Amino acid sequence: MARAPKPQPGLPSKQQVLDFIQSSPTPAGKREIAKAFGLKGQEKIALKALLRDMAEEGLIDGNRTAFHRMGGVPKVTVLRVMAIDEGEILAIPDSWQPDDATPPPRLRIIEARGRTKGPKAPMAALKVGDRVLARTEEAGSGWIAHPMKRLPAAAESTLGVIEFDRTGKAWLAPVDKRARNSLPVADAGEAEEGQLVLAEPAGKSPRSGVKVTAVLGDPLAPRAFSLIAIHKHGIPFHWPEEAVAEAERAAKLPLSEEKREDLRHLPIVAIDPADARDHDDAIWAEPDGEGGFRALVAIADVSFYVRPGGPLDREARKRGNSVYFPDRVVPMLPEVLSADVCSLRSGEDRAAMACHLVIDAKGRVTDWRFTRALVRIHEVIAYEEAQARIDEERAEPHLQSLWACWRLLEKARHARDPLELDLPERRVKLDDLGRITEIAIRERLDAHRVVEDFMIAANVAAAKALEAKVAPVVYRIHEPPNREKLVALKDYLATFDRKLALGQVITPGLFNRMLKDVADEAEKALIMEAVLRSQTQAYYGPRNAGHFGLALGSYAHFTSPIRRYSDLLVHRALVDAYGLEQPAPSGLSPTSGLSDRDRADLTRVSEAISQAERRAMEAERETIDRYVAAWLASRVGEVFATRITGVRSFGFFATIIGLGGDGLVPVSTLGWERFAFDEKAQALEGEDSGDRYAVGQILDLRLAEANPLTGALKFELPDGGSAPIEQRGRPLPLKKKGNHLAGRRGRPGNIRHQGRRR
Numbered sequence: 001m002a003r004a005p006k007p008q009p010g011l012p013s014k015q016q017v018l019d020f021i022q023s024s025p026t027p028a029g030k031r032e033i034a035k036a037f038g039l040k041g042q043e044k045i046a047l048k049a050l051l052r053d054m055a056e057e058g059l060i061d062g063n064r065t066a067f068h069r070m071g072g073v074p075k076v077t078v079l080r081v082m083a084i085d086e087g088e089i090l091a092i093p094d095s096w097q098p099d100d101a102t103p104p105p106r107l108r109i110i111e112a113r114g115r116t117k118g119p120k121a122p123m124a125a126l127k128v129g130d131r132v133l134a135r136t137e138e139a140g141s142g143w144i145a146h147p148m149k150r151l152p153a154a155a156e157s158t159l160g161v162i163e164f165d166r167t168g169k170a171w172l173a174p175v176d177k178r179a180r181n182s183l184p185v186a187d188a189g190e191a192e193e194g195q196l197v198l199a200e201p202a203g204k205s206p207r208s209g210v211k212v213t214a215v216l217g218d219p220l221a222p223r224a225f226s227l228i229a230i231h232k233h234g235i236p237f238h239w240p241e242e243a244v245a246e247a248e249r250a251a252k253l254p255l256s257e258e259k260r261e262d263l264r265h266l267p268i269v270a271i272d273p274a275d276a277r278d279h280d281d282a283i284w285a286e287p288d289g290e291g292g293f294r295a296l297v298a299i300a301d302v303s304f305y306v307r308p309g310g311p312l313d314r315e316a317r318k319r320g321n322s323v324y325f326p327d328r329v330v331p332m333l334p335e336v337l338s339a340d341v342c343s344l345r346s347g348e349d350r351a352a353m354a355c356h357l358v359i360d361a362k363g364r365v366t367d368w369r370f371t372r373a374l375v376r377i378h379e380v381i382a383y384e385e386a387q388a389r390i391d392e393e394r395a396e397p398h399l400q401s402l403w404a405c406w407r408l409l410e411k412a413r414h415a416r417d418p419l420e421l422d423l424p425e426r427r428v429k430l431d432d433l434g435r436i437t438e439i440a441i442r443e444r445l446d447a448h449r450v451v452e453d454f455m456i457a458a459n460v461a462a463a464k465a466l467e468a469k470v471a472p473v474v475y476r477i478h479e480p481p482n483r484e485k486l487v488a489l490k491d492y493l494a495t496f497d498r499k500l501a502l503g504q505v506i507t508p509g510l511f512n513r514m515l516k517d518v519a520d521e522a523e524k525a526l527i528m529e530a531v532l533r534s535q536t537q538a539y540y541g542p543r544n545a546g547h548f549g550l551a552l553g554s555y556a557h558f559t560s561p562i563r564r565y566s567d568l569l570v571h572r573a574l575v576d577a578y579g580l581e582q583p584a585p586s587g588l589s590p591t592s593g594l595s596d597r598d599r600a601d602l603t604r605v606s607e608a609i610s611q612a613e614r615r616a617m618e619a620e621r622e623t624i625d626r627y628v629a630a631w632l633a634s635r636v637g638e639v640f641a642t643r644i645t646g647v648r649s650f651g652f653f654a655t656i657i658g659l660g661g662d663g664l665v666p667v668s669t670l671g672w673e674r675f676a677f678d679e680k681a682q683a684l685e686g687e688d689s690g691d692r693y694a695v696g697q698i699l700d701l702r703l704a705e706a707n708p709l710t711g712a713l714k715f716e717l718p719d720g721g722s723a724p725i726e727q728r729g730r731p732l733p734l735k736k737k738g739n740h741l742a743g744r745r746g747r748p749g750n751i752r753h754q755g756r757r758r
Contacts, residue, residue, distance in 0.1 A: 010037065010038075010039075010043075011037070011039065011043055011046050011047065011050070012033070012037050012047075012050075014050070014053075014054055016037075017033060017050070017051070017054065017060070018060070020033060020036055020037075021033075021060065021067055024036075028067055029067065030044075030047065030048065030051060030067075033047060033051075033067075034047055051067065073093055073105060073107065073136050073143060074136065076133065076134070076135055076136070076148075077093055077094075077133075077134065077136060078093070078094040078131060078132070078133055078134075078151060079091035079092065079093060079094060079107060079109070079131070079132050079133075079134050079136075079145055079147075080092060080093075080094045080129070080130070080131050081109070081126050081127065081128050081129060081130045081131075081132070082106070082128065083128060083178075084126075084127070084128060084178065088108060089108065089109040089111065089126055090106050090107070090108060090109070091106070091107050091109050091132070091134075091145060092104040092105065092106055092107070093105070093107075094131055104611075105143055105607070105611075106143070106611070107134075107136060107143040107144060107145040108143070108144050108145070109126065109132070109134065109144075109145050109146075109147060110144055110145065110146055111125075111126065111147065126147070126150075128176075128178060128179070130150060131150070131151040132145075132147040132148070132149065132150050132151060133147070133148045133149050133151055134146055134147045134148055135148060157198050157199065157200050157213065158172065158174060158183065158198070158199050158200070158210060159174070159175050159176070159196070159197075159198055159228060159231050159232050160172040160173050160174045160175055160182075160183070160196075160197060160199060161173045161175065161194060161195065161196055161197070161219050161709060162185065162188060162191045162192065162193060162194065162195050162197055162212070163182065163193065163194075164193055169184070169185075170184075170185035170188045170191075171183065171184060171185060172184075172185050172197070172199055172210055173709070174710075175196070175219065175228050175232070175709045175710055176232065176710065177707070177710035177711055177712035183199075183209060183210050184207075184209035184210070185199070185209055185210055185211070185212065186202035186203075186208060186209035186210065186211050187202060187211035187212060188212050189211070189212040189213075189215070190212075190215060191212045191215050194218065194219070195215055195216070195217060195218065195219070196215075196216040196217055196218065196219035196224065196227075196228065197212045197213075197214060197215050197216060198212070198213050198214040198216065198231065199211060199212045199213060200213055216231070219708075219709055220630070220708060220709075221434075222327070222430070222433055222434025222435055223327040223328065223434045225325075225327075225623050225626040225627055225630070225708070226325035226326070226327055226328055226623050228623075228626065228709075229325070229619040229620075229622050229623045229626075230323075230330065230619070232619070232622075233615050233618060233619045234615075235319075235323055235330055235615065235616070235619060236315070236318055236319050236330075237330055239315065239334055240311060240315060242311040243311045243312045243314075243315040243334065244334050244336075245311075246310050246311055246312040246588070247305075247312050247333065247334040247336050247337050248334075248336055249587055249588060250305040250306065250307075250312070250337065250341075250584075250588060251305065251336045251337060251340070251341045253304065253305060253584060253585070253588075255349060255351055255374060256582070257374060259372070259582055260351070260371075260372050260373050260374040261354060261371040261372065261373040261374070262373070262374050263296070263298070263352070263354060263373045263374065263375050264349065264374060264375060264376040266284050266296065266375075266378075267284065267378040267379075267396075267398040268282045268283065268284040268296065268298055268375055268376075268377055268378055269282060269283065269284070269377065269378055269379050269380070269381055269386075269398065269399070269402070270282040270283075270344050270346075270377050270379075270380045270381070271283070271381050271382075271383060271386050271447060271450070271451050272380065272381075272382065272383070273382065273383060274382035274383070274384065274385075277324075277329050277331075277338075277339060278331075278338050278339055278342070278343045278562050278563070279300075279343050279344045279345065279377070279380055280299060280300040280302075280342065280343065280344065280559070280560050280561060280562040280563065281297065281298070281299050281300075281344070281451070281455060281559050281560065282297075282298045282344050282352075282375070282377050283295070283296065283297055283298070283402060283450075283451065283454045284296040284298070284398065284401075284402070285359075285401045285402050285404075285405035286401050287401065287404070288358070290360075290361070291360070291361030292358065292359050292360040292361050292366075292408070293358075293359045293401070293404070293405040293408065294356070294357070294358060294359075295356075295357040295358075295359055295405055295454065295457070296354060296355070296356055296357070297354075297355040297357065297454055297455065297457070297458035297559065298344065298352040298353075298354050298355075298373065298375050299352060299353045299354075299355070299458070299558065299559055299560075299561065299567075299571075300342040300343065300344055300350065300351070300352060300353075300561060300562055301342075301350075301351035301352050301353045301372060301373075301571070302333070302337070302342050302561035302562055302567075302568050302571065303353070303561065303568055303571040303572050303575055303592045303593075304351050304372070304582060304584075304592055305337055305341065305342060305351075306333065306337070306568060307584060307588050307589030307590075307591065307592055308572065308589060308591065308592075308593075308594065308595035308598070309589055309595055310588065310589055312333075312334070316332050316333055316565055316568070317565055317605065317608070317609075319332045319565070319612065320332070320564075320565050320608060320609040320611075320612025320613060320615075320616070321563055321564045321565060321566075321609065321612055321613055321616055322338070322562070322563035322564075322616075323616040323619055323620060324620060325619075325620065325623050326428035326429075326430055326623070326624070326627055327430055327434050331562075331563070332562070332563055332564070332565060333562060337562075338562050338563075342561075342562050343562070344375070344377045344380075345377060345380070346377045346378070346379055346380045347376065347377070348376065348377070349374060349375075349376055350374075350375055350376070350377070351372070351373075351374065352372075352373045352374070352375045353370065353371075353372060353373070353558075353561075353571055353574070354370065354371045354372070354373040354375070355368060355369075355370055355458040355461055355462065355558070356368060356369045356370070356371070357457055357458070357461060359405060359408055359409065359457070360408075361408065362408070362411060362412060362415075363408035363409045363410065363411040363412030363413070363415075364412055365457050365460065365461060368461035368464070368465060369465075370461075370462070370465060370574050370578055370580070371580070372580050372582060378398070383445055383447040383448055383451075384445070384447070386399065386447045386450075387445045387446060387447040390403055390446070390447075402450060402454075403446075403450060406446075406449070406450040406453055406454070409453040409454070409457060410449070410453060413453060413456075416550075416551045416552070417507070417508060417509035417512060417551055418508050418549060418550045418551040418552075419508035419511060419512065419535075419548070419549040419550075419551070420508075420512050420515075421528060421531065421532055422528065423532075424441040424442070424660075425441065425442040426439065426440075426441060426442070426624055426628070426659070426660040427439070427440055427441070427442040428624060428627045428628075436627060436630060436631050439627065439628055439631050439659055439660075440658070440659070441658055441659070441660070455559045456550065456552075456555075458558055458559055459476070459555055459556055459557060459558050459559060460552060460554060460555060460556075461558075462556050462558035462570055462574065463475065463544075463554040463555055463556035464554055465574065465577070465578070466556070466570070466573050466574065466577055467554060469577035469578070471573050471574075471576060471577035472542060472573050472594065472598070472599055472602050473542060473544070473554075473556055473570070473573065473602075474540050474541070474542060474556060474557070474566050474569045474570055474573075474602055474605075474606055475540065475541055475542065475543070475544050475545070475554070475555060475556050476538060476540060476547060476555050476556055476557045476566070477538060477539055477540065477541050477544070477545045477546070477547065477555075478535075478536065478538040478546075478547045478548045478549045478550070479536045479545050479546075479548060480506055480536070480548045481506065481534045481535060481536060481548075482536065483502070485533070485534040485535075485536075486500070486502055486506065486534065487502070488533075488534070488680075489530055489531070489533075489534045490502060491680040492530050492680060492681060492682060493527070493530070494680075495678075495680065495681040495683075496523060496526070496527070498514075498527075500514075507551070508548060508549060508550075508551050509551070511531050514527065514531070515527060515528060515531070522696070522697065522698060523696075525643060525696040525697075525698070526694060526695060526696030526697065527696070528696070529645065529695045529696045530682070530695065530696075535548075535549065536548075537614075539606075539610040539613075540557075540566050540606040540607075540609055540610045540613075541602075541603070541606045541607075541610075542601075542602035542603055542606055556570050557570060558570045558571070558574075564609075565605075565609050565612075566606075566609050569594070569598065569602070569605065572592065572593045572594045572598075573593070573594055575592050575593040575594075576593035576594055576599070581593060622711055623711075624660070625661060625662070625711030625712075626708055626709070626710070626711040627708075628659065628660055628661035628711070628713075629661065629706045629707055629708045629710075629711050629712065629713060630706075630708035632656075632661065632703060632706040632713065633706045633707075633708055635703060635706075636703050636704065636705065636706055637702065637703065638702070638703055639700050639701065639702050639703075639718050640656045640657075640659075640700070640701060640702075640703060641656070641657045641658075641698065641699075641700055642654040642655060642656050642657060642663075642698070642699060642700070642701045642715065643655055643657055643696065643697070643698050644693060644694065644695055644696060644697045644698075644699070645662060645695065646682075646695060647677070647682045647683055647684055647693060647694065647695055648677070649667070649677040650666065650667055651664050651665050651666040651667040651668075651669075651670075651684075652664075652665050652667075652684060652693050653665075654699075654701055654715055657698070661713050662713065663701075663703070663705075663712070663713025663714050663715045664712075664713070664714055664715070665693075665701065665714075665715045665716060665717070666714070667684065669716045669717065670684070670686070670691070670693075670717065671686070671689070671691075673686050673687060673688045673689060674686075674687045674688075675687070675691075681694060682694060682695040683695070700718055701715035701716065701717065701718065702715065702716050702717070702718050703715060704716045
């Protein structure tokens with residue numbers, strides 16, 4: 001690692017201060033900065049003023065003891081373990097207060113391997129909730145931390161269900177499926193058996209138990225599963241009065257026909273799910289007479305109503321996006337905007353940001369322009385209904401034109417060759433009382449692809465339109481797989497006698513061709529799972545790195561400003577870049593463009609909304625898992641067709657085909673023989689029977705447990721697994737190990753990792 005350049009004497013610039021804070025191996029306070037730059041007397045006073053200005057501008061955070069770059073973390077700090085995912089330990093700073101709208105960064109904790117030298121014992125394995133003093137550093141696009149010592153636990157709320165044992169003692173059963181043990185309850189308050197509660201430690205010692213701080217009700221009542229996720233993930237749920245008041249004032253803003261392009265004569269349609277709670281996009285197209293089309297993507301003009309800097313904007317910024325559950329939505333904007341004024345309803349005048357596209361005969365977008373418009377949606381159509389009209393040849397001319405235009409966009413899409421992975425989406429249907437009526441995989445129709453390709457075209461146009469003006473852009477970024485993941489994929493493919501040359505340029509088309517060449521469906525499922533695991537997670541940022549999955553060089557989210565703050569930022573940037581400002585009456589901010597802070601630096605808000613998106617995804621996925629577990633609770637003992645989705649040393653995970661719901665098959669249930677874990681092949685293999693369990697494999701499993709509170713499932717083999725070796729009529733073999741003979745007898749599920757034991 002190259003040394004940071006030695007600071008030169010004299011009052012440093014703001015960038016020099018940031019560079020020094022970043023490169024300093026120890027916490028950098030005012031004293032350290034002054035010493036590094038050789039400051040004395042009046043220069044120290046000037047430095048104090050400089051640091052105060054930088055803090056006010058949002059460049060740094062901290063105090064006189066230690067500063068750090070805003071959005072970063074100190075070199076040495078206290079962290080709290082938030083999750084342990086597939087062996088990866090994730091933590092956040094224990095105290096994080098740079099901005100209520102900026103979620104704390106997640107750091108990957110790197111634990112020391114083996115025993116430390118000298119008399120000091122190594123730190124015990126970390127678990128969720130642990131606090132550690134750690135040394136931190138940036139690594140690529142993320143942060144890593146090296147723990148120095150474990151710290152006493154801090155008070156933190158736990159979500160769980162009250163249970164009483166035979167002696168009348170109360171216990172708290174956590175609803176997080178990663179938590180293994182119930183906690184003793186020192187003070188249950190008014191909580192009753194079976195109620196969902198929030199609790200916090202009753203004392204400093206774990207033996208002190210927990211005390212109930214809030215009673216939330218029946219955890220198995222209809223619509224309770226989403227409430228669990230909301231509380232667990234800290235999703236903002238209640239609206240501050242001042243935010244609602246501003247939304248109501250904004251909803252009354254008049255729509256000026258003089259200042260907007262009038263598009264009410266066009267038969268623009270919104271094609272959405274039948275149960276859509278809002279409609280923020282609509283489309284239209286007509287032939288241009290030259291083999292191509294003129295098209296329009298109309299998007300709700302949210303930036304007109306949500307002005308930067310006010311309480312409404314601050315709350316939307318904090319939420320980052322809407323969170324969708326089967327029974328409710330936690331919207332990014334108050335209902336008066338999200339479900340009413342900003343929603344593109346049929347037959348009503350609405351404010352829109354219009355993206356005009358020119359599409360040639362090869363499906364390429366050759367020109368675009370953006371305007372603020374007045375639209376009147378001709379019709380809101382469900383995907384299934386739109387598809388039925390096309391299939392049954394009863395579609396109106398405007399729908400036929402949309403499909404004809406889409407076929408050109410589809411042609412360009414195939415030429416671009418984006419990543420094609422089959423990622424089914426689970427759909428939970430509820431009745432009016434919130435009870436489950438059906439859980440199934442959502443059908444993928446051409447109608448979905450029509451809307452998707454129009455939205456992609458508009459998103460690309462938005463990014464390029466801003467680039468043309470050298471304006472700030474919040475890009476949607478999906479980076480190519482990193483080398484570490486490609487090496488793991490290469491090793492995995494080698495177990496199928498397939499090669500992946502790392503020296504070539506890795507493109508989405510490479511993976512598509514790889515999958516197309518696999519004739520065996522079972523093997524294709526295995527390789528598709530591996531390709532999916534190799535992909536990076538998409539995020540938002542102001543520095544363009546392209547979108548690997550879509551095979552696009554520039555991509556931004558423009559089409560869903562009702563539910564994504566990223567899109568609202570893109571709309572505001574377009575307002576600035578193309579002179580689309582429409583001032584509001586007094587009482588609201590006069591500008592609908594970017595704030596000065598965001599215009600100067602989009603990094604911080606991009607990081608915040610990226611983390612809010614991940615929070616929403618986790619909450620939505622866990623809620624679906626709870627609904628699936630509730631749906632299956634009455635079917636324990638039944639055998640289901642499943643696909644293995646992950647293999648670890650302690651067992652493998654499988655999901656029910658056509659339904660979803662991940663469950664564990666513990667290795668202890670596979671029989672009394674040892675199973676070797678082949679990390680490269682992601683497989684468990686019986687050393688005597690040869691039974692093999694690998695990612696992507698399809699097999700029948702019996703449902704052994706289904707816990708609606710945690711969403712956890714547990715499976716077992718229908719026949720109970722391999723029989724113990726003693727029952728096969730031959731003695732246990734002895735195996736040479738080191739300098740002694742070791743018997744093969746052991747506890748059920750004894751694991752030998754490939755090449756080493758753990």
